[in-house]
Amino acid sequence: MHPENQKHDFEPKIIAFVCTWCTYAGADLAGTSRMQYPANVRVLKFPCTGRIDPVFILKAFQQGADGVLVSGCHPGDCHYIAGNYHARRRFAAFRKLLEFIGVDLGRLAFSWVSAAEGGKWVEVVTDLTEKVRAMGPMVEFKALALEEQWSGAIDTPELQEAYDAI
């Protein structure tokens, strides 16, 4: 029997970029072991964390994700020898950039989850979901998408006057 699902006002959308060799297998293990974890997570499978371009994270936020998780093999366990080492540096830099731009880093999580760590996958996903749920929806990027260019609006008295004179 499934435990009674708790109702929440806000169900965050979490996008998880995972590597096929470790975290995807880990998530699979969590599933086959009948472990419960929030259904908010959408898993996207990649060959390796090294394949995950920072622009994917950006795109996820723009398309309405409230939180993003990037997860792959533990250092030293990469199927492609060093993909996760490269990813580690890239994401260390990227999160600093996002932080500087003004994105709350609480919405962005990174983890190493091996194929044997179904329990850790559950824990990582639950933590991020609850954290993002507490933070509320990610509105910044969505608001941007709805906005028009400032130059499209007449926002100075001089311009308004010139416009009225036409």
Added chain:
Amino acid sequence: MPLTSQPIDTSIYTTITAAIRSEASRLFTAGEVVAIIGYAAARRVGSAQPIIITNAADAEKLIFTHACVNNLAVYLTKAKKEIPKTGKIGVVVKGCDLKALVGLMGESQLKREDLYLIGIPCNGVLGSTVQPATALTTESIASKCCDCNSHLPTGCDFVPNVALPPGLQMESRYSVEIARLEALTPAERWAYWKEQFAKCIKCYACRQVCPFCFCEQCLCDRNKPQMVDTTPRPAGNTAWHIVRAMHLAGRCAGCAECERVCPMDIPLNLLNRKMAKELKELYDYEAGFEVNDKGPLTMFTEKDDQSFIK
């Protein structure tokens, strides 16, 4: 900002101009180079523009003044394929420009043996050439020159023999601004950048002028998949500037050309300097005069910081 602006000594630039003219003339006469990329006087008083000369008679056109702001390295990336076919190309470089060239060599875009580097001992250039006849002062100087650590380029084939006047101590405008932004809350920073990026008209001047934006097809021009919205609207602008900063992280040489050419005055180099600062802290990497095959984001060590990974 200092309360009173102090003049900066640019008297050495006259000597430098004479030296690069005679060197250019010698190079063409000796047949060592087929072309020299340098600066020449432009039409407005005091202004300068890039020029490519191909014979000794034109050597007299070359100048160096505090209005010689352009990073000439950009002409080499766009024309790089022609270099081996025609011969050596001479290029006039300031310290910051040389860092860009060195970066390009590290990325196998240029070969050192195809170039004849004419280094300039530089005491700073103007921040804006809107008024090219402005005297160089601690106020009119480019922000990148305030914390310049490469007044004298090293490893060049020719450097005019002049003594650099003692540099004035100037406040690093970028560090001050970065510190100010870092002290804000994420929401305040977002509001700041939203306002800045909203100004963007997607003219891509920053991409065009950047020596490191040499991809034949930019990710941002691709539409299968379309990762970055191409219209000049806030969403696409923000994405473009984030992608641009990320692609330059660990590569940017700090010539600040992006910021200079931006018609909407978006502080682009601020993002680049922030990334440079972070990479210095994380991986002890700084753009310099030594050619490195690998940048900080194309290499790794097993002991890299992973405190942010669960």
